[in-house]
Amino acid sequence: MRPYIQKLDKIRSEHDNMLLALLMEDYIEYMTDISLQTNIMDKRFYVIMPFFNAIDAQKVVQSSKNFFTNVFGKKEEKVIINEQDLDKAKQELRNRIQACMAGLQQCGVKSVPLDTQELIELYYDAYNPDTATRQRITKFSDLETPIISKGAGQAVQPNLEREMT
Secondary structure (H helix, E strand, O other): OHHHHHHHHHHHHHOOOHHHHHHHHHHHHHHHHHHHHOOOOOOOOOOOOOOOOHHHHHHHHHHHHOHHHHHHOOOOOOOOOOHHHHHHHHHHHHHHHHHHHHHHHHOOOOOOOOOHHHHHHHHHHHHOHHHHHHOOOOOHHHOOOOOOOOOOOOOOOHHHHOOOO
16 A cells, blocks of 8 residues: 555645645555554465265265255254264364365465454454454353253153143
8 A cells, every 4th residue: 555655645735726636645644544553465375175075975975865854854853972083073074174284384375274253253253254243252262151961860751741621
């Protein structure tokens, strides 16, 4: 922006018309304020690192073969992940991220992986652009929820014990 503003200032100083010179001076001040307040040349790009383990990839292929059956005859699926598989998946994602970052660095591009809070803000801003400018979300670390563990026996179900009339 600086070379553009300097060029405008040079043209303004060479102008004979006072009215045009004053208008250009206002415009130069406006452009200077904008360039100081915001970085209009700052661009951010996001690389999404997908992860499918072998079992999930097979499910995707199988479900694509039976698309209409899966959409209209959808059964409730439960996802069960054990700790060992979760750790393997996290390690695989870390390796992919490091390889991608190393490749970007060789090209001269700076990159950083987003943490949980940054991901939440990114998704919130992308899916709620109007609300995101007016209402900021709370920090993820401030959110708390109790840990619920499975108990022994059957839970009380008062609605099932009532008689139907």
